[in-house]
Amino acid sequence: MPAPDVLTTEQVHSNLTALPQWRYGLGALRTVLKCESSASALALFSTIGALAQEANHHPDVDWRYDTLFITLTSHDAGSKVTTRDAALARSISAEALNAGATARPELLRTVEIALDTDDVEAISETWRTALGYKRQGDGSLTDPFGRGPALWFQETTTPNVNRFHLDVTVPYSESAPILATLAGGGAALDDGAAPSFVVATDTQGNRLCICTEHDREVD
Known part of the structure; x- marks a missing residue:
């Protein structure tokens, strides 16, 4: 039963109007905070940890230097995304402001690996075992510790010659x-599914998708 x-x-979008530092993507609220130094980033990390302990609600935080x-x-x-996430986001934003941190949403990237296949069941367990991932309800595979990119299977009767591509959500x-x-670098763009995603093909025929939160329901 849903919480x-x-x-x-x-x-979600109503809350985001009051959270200009945050974005929504792949079912989560996300932000990037640039601090004045490595030490200040670590101090803010510690503050966020204290907020999480107080709220008994814990975010994923990746500390990279500053x-x-x-x-x-x-x-x-x-x-x-729940009311608890929105409340903690507000608290984190307030502490980030006090710490002199700057929001850098343009740095947000979430990478997934997509694999074309005409038989998901024939290969899914091989990949799950090798990666040590867990299988989700939609058949995708995810890292239980949130470190590696998700792997999902794009079922098609006509797999692409280059079966792998990356989905980059921004x-x-x-x-x-x-x-x-x-486009300026020579990639061919197919925007037939925009703004949900745009397929980019490089000059050697390799594909990737630039995906956004548009048309992705959370209900």
């Missing part, structure tokens, strides 16, 4: 300059 405080799509990558979702609610608000740079 009673899961936010609908409309509620930068913190933060992801908020509720595992007990099926990895959905905030829609940051996607235009990325796509423009890709």
Whole structure:
């Protein structure tokens, strides 16, 4: 049974209007905080940990020198965004402001690996065992510790010659300059499914998708 405080799509976006430092992507609230130094980043990390302990609600925080990558979702609610995530995001933003940290949403990237196949069941267990991943309800494979990229199987009767491609999810608000740079570098863009995703093919025929939160429901 879903947790009673899961936010609908409309509620998620309503909360984001009051959280300018945060973006929504792949079922979670996300932000990147650039600090004045490595020491200040570590101090902010510690503060976020204290907030999480007080709220008994723990985000994923990746500390990289002077930068913190933060992801908020509720595992007990099926990895959905809840009122607890929105409340903790507000607290983190307030502490980031006090610490002099700067939000850098343009740095947000979430990478997934997609594999074309005409028979998911024939190969799924091989990949799950090799990676040490767990299988999700939709058939995708995810790292139980959140370290590696998810692997999902794109079922098709006509697998591409190059069966692997990357899905790179970025905030829609940051996607235009990325796509423009890709096109300027020679990539061919297929925007038939935009703004949900744009397929980019490099000059050697390798594909990737630039994905956004658009048209992805959380209800």
